[in-house]
Amino acid sequence: MTDITAQMDALPGMDPRAPLLHVDDLHVEFRTRDGVARAVNGVNLWLNPGETLAVLGESGCGKSVTAQAIMGILDTPPGHVTAGRVLYRGVDLLRLPENERRKVRANRIAMIFQDALSALNPVYTVGFQLAELFRVHRGASRREAKRRAVDLLDQVRIPDARRRVDDYPHQFSGGMRQRVMIAMALALDPEVLIADEPTTALDVTVQAQIMSLLADLQRQRNMGLILITHDMGVVADVADRIAVMYAGKVVEDAPVYDIYAHPAHAYTKALLESIPRLDHKGQPLNVIRGLPPALTDIPSGCAFHPRCAYAREICRLEPPPSYQIAPQRVTSCHFVREVLGV
Amino acid sequence: MFRYIVRRLLQMVLTFFGATFVVYALMFANIDDPLQALVGDRPLTDTQRSALNAQYHLNDGFFTQYWHYVSGLLTGDLGQSLTGRPIGDMLAQAWPVTMRLALLAIVIAAAVAVGAGVLSGLRRGGAFDTVTLVLTLLVLAMPIVVLAPLAQLVFGIQLGWFPPTATRDANLYQLLLPALVLGTLVVATELRVTRASVAENLRSDYVRTARAKGLAPKRVVGVHVLRNSLIPVVTLIGVDIGVLMSGAVVTEGVFNIPGVGFNLLRGIRTEDGPLVVSFVSVLVIVFLVINLIVDLLYAALDPRIRYE
Numbered sequence: 009m010t011d012i013t014a015q016m017d018a019l020p021g022m023d024p025r026a027p028l029l030h031v032d033d034l035h036v037e038f039r040t041r042d043g044v045a046r047a048v049n050g051v052n053l054w055l056n057p058g059e060t061l062a063v064l065g066e067s068g069c070g071k072s073v074t075a076q077a078i079m080g081i082l083d084t085p086p087g088h089v090t091a092g093r094v095l096y097r098g099v100d101l102l103r104l105p106e107n108e109r110r111k112v113r114a115n116r117i118a119m120i121f122q123d124a125l126s127a128l129n130p131v132y133t134v135g136f137q138l139a140e141l142f143r144v145h146r147g148a149s150r151r152e153a154k155r156r157a158v159d160l161l162d163q164v165r166i167p168d169a170r171r172r173v174d175d176y177p178h179q180f181s182g183g184m185r186q187r188v189m190i191a192m193a194l195a196l197d198p199e200v201l202i203a204d205e206p207t208t209a210l211d212v213t214v215q216a217q218i219m220s221l222l223a224d225l226q227r228q229r230n231m232g233l234i235l236i237t238h239d240m241g242v243v244a245d246v247a248d249r250i251a252v253m254y255a256g257k258v259v260e261d262a263p264v265y266d267i268y269a270h271p272a273h274a275y276t277k278a279l280l281e282s283i284p285r286l287d288h289k290g291q292p293l294n295v296i297r298g299l300p301p302a303l304t305d306i307p308s309g310c311a312f313h314p315r316c317a318y319a320r321e322i323c324r325l326e327p328p329p330s331y332q333i334a335p336q337r338v339t340s341c342h343f344v345r346e347v348l349g350v
Numbered sequence: 351m352f353r354y355i356v357r358r359l360l361q362m363v364l365t366f367f368g369a370t371f372v373v374y375a376l377m378f379a380n381i382d383d384p385l386q387a388l389v390g391d392r393p394l395t396d397t398q399r400s401a402l403n404a405q406y407h408l409n410d411g412f413f414t415q416y417w418h419y420v421s422g423l424l425t426g427d428l429g430q431s432l433t434g435r436p437i438g439d440m441l442a443q444a445w446p447v448t449m450r451l452a453l454l455a456i457v458i459a460a461a462v463a464v465g466a467g468v469l470s471g472l473r474r475g476g477a478f479d480t481v482t483l484v485l486t487l488l489v490l491a492m493p494i495v496v497l498a499p500l501a502q503l504v505f506g507i508q509l510g511w512f513p514p515t516a517t518r519d520a521n522l523y524q525l526l527l528p529a530l531v532l533g534t535l536v537v538a539t540e541l542r543v544t545r546a547s548v549a550e551n552l553r554s555d556y557v558r559t560a561r562a563k564g565l566a567p568k569r570v571v572g573v574h575v576l577r578n579s580l581i582p583v584v585t586l587i588g589v590d591i592g593v594l595m596s597g598a599v600v601t602e603g604v605f606n607i608p609g610v611g612f613n614l615l616r617g618i619r620t621e622d623g624p625l626v627v628s629f630v631s632v633l634v635i636v637f638l639v640i641n642l643i644v645d646l647l648y649a650a651l652d653p654r655i656r657y658e
Binding site: 083114 | 561
């Protein structure tokens with residue numbers, strides 16, 4: 009769309025040849041009465057146009073906080089970005105003044121949330137909430153904005169969009185609500201879409217529909233998609249690359265095929281082994297013993313060592329460095345060779 | 351919606367008769383010698399007493415008296431006060447002034463409560479929030495029997511900013527001081543509810559969505575936070591209108607305003623059963639109507655509520 013290109017030029021220091029999105033050594037902490045919770049401790053991520061990056065991890069590993077920091081919608085206080093850069097086409101979003109940053113949201117980087125019922129405002133029609141984007145960001149007239157809202161609902165395959173545009177969120181089913189959420193995120197043709205557990209609140213058949221809708225829309229628009237999830241099944245189907253997070257760090261980043269075939273981090277391997285399998289029927293499930301660490305008290309060295317089968321003395325003492333084990337494959341594990349079995 | 355309103359109106363009829371019955375019974379049980387109370391210290395001859403007894407059916411049983419009262423009510427005759435004045439006239443004179451006083455009080459209280467409540471909800475823990483917290487505590491802790499004479503003394507007499515009393519035909523300026531005093535009954539609670547509601551909605555998921563949509567803070571608060579936050583406040587304000595109309599007894603007494611509370615107080619003191627019951631009955635109706643309006647308003651504000 010022409011108006012988007014026009015706005016792109018307006019962002020100072022932007023380089024169209026620079027990577028679409030590059031998160032560099034991001035640190036986020038929450039300063040609470042009970043102490044400082046270090047939610048994100050040096051996350052590195054990158055994303056190319058048309059690519060799907062899955063960010064995988066247990067609850068509380070910092071996935072959502074990373075996403076909110078990229079969007080700039082952290083609750084501050086208590087959340088603070090303490091270090092790092094979020095480069096969008098070479099522009100560090102963290103250094104942009106708030107009124108510039110606001111134009112990035114929804115226009116270039118958009119986000120959808122887990123629970124579409126609470127993420128939509130209950131007292132306004134979905135049409136109002138969609139049209140709002142065109143009216144605020146594009147200065148569209150009421151009539152024009154509504155026409156485009158109906159268009160969007162059509163695009164996310166909501167039947168009878170012309171009538172449903174005047175309905176309220178509670179009048180939609182869970183899956184339809186998530187479609188509305190997707191429509192809202194895609195309204196202004198962003199280049200990056202962050203989907204924070206978009207299907208967790210939905211039942212399995214609806215999950216599949218939503219994921220395939222997302223994949224279709226992504227392909228049509230050549231959009232970069234960051235898919236935040238803890239569902240390994242969803243990841244395997246749609247992701248190009250996976251970044252596995254643990255205690256606020258990316259511990260392994262690799263193409264999806266490689267990670268499933270040859271996990272290169274003890275945590276990734278343990279995660280994969282914990283997936284219930286039909287051919288193991290009747291046997292006890294493999295679980296990762298223990299709990300993820302409290303973010304106020306992250307273990308020294310490798311944060312995973314108290315739960316790790318490979319852990320030795322060095323894991324407790326020294327944080328593992330990043331090993332580049334192949335092009336596009338990075339892992340932070342002291343015993344990467346043992347884990348890989350080479 | 352229509353069926354809902356009809357059902358509510360029918361409920362109101364039942365509630366009305368129930369309430370008048372209870373009030374009548376309470377008043378009946380409480381009456382000692384209303385005729386003596388009426389004449390005060392002067393002696394009452396037997397002939398006078400029996401004439402008055404006959405006029406007001408004072409020798410009849412409770413149900414006969416109640417029947418006289420209700421049948422009068424149904425034919426539009428509210429009867430006479432023990433002072434001989436038609437109660438209908440008294441109501442017609444007392445209600446307008448109380449209505450004006452209560453509405454003025456609620457407008458002031460609601461404007462202050464919503465304005466200050468939204469501000470302190472947006473910046474919890476800030477200087478403004480802390481100051482309003484202390485002030486609301488002060489207002490809550492100050493009973494109106496203290497506040498009303500105090501305000502009258504300081505602002506009405508010593509400083510002379512406001513007239514210290516008001517008449518039946520009082521203009522808004524004369525009613526301003528009593529209305530401010532009366533408003534303190536409800537302003538603190540309304541403010542705290544607004545503040546809590548704004549603070550809660552600020553943390554909600556849809557506000558996060560609004561921010562993710564790149565909306566300016568002004569629009570996030572003005573469009574997305576405000577309407578949701580005001581739903582509980584509107585309900586509270588509606589109920590408070592009723593509270594202020596019936597609760598103006600002390601204020602009207604202190605400022606000598608001849609309104610509902612003023613008449614009610616006098617009626618209770620002189621054991622004037624018909625007067626008290628009539629005034630309370632009208633209060634009951636007002637309460638019921640306001641509650642119905644609030645419920646309908648609630649549905650208008652929150653589309654998730656639909657009355658069948």
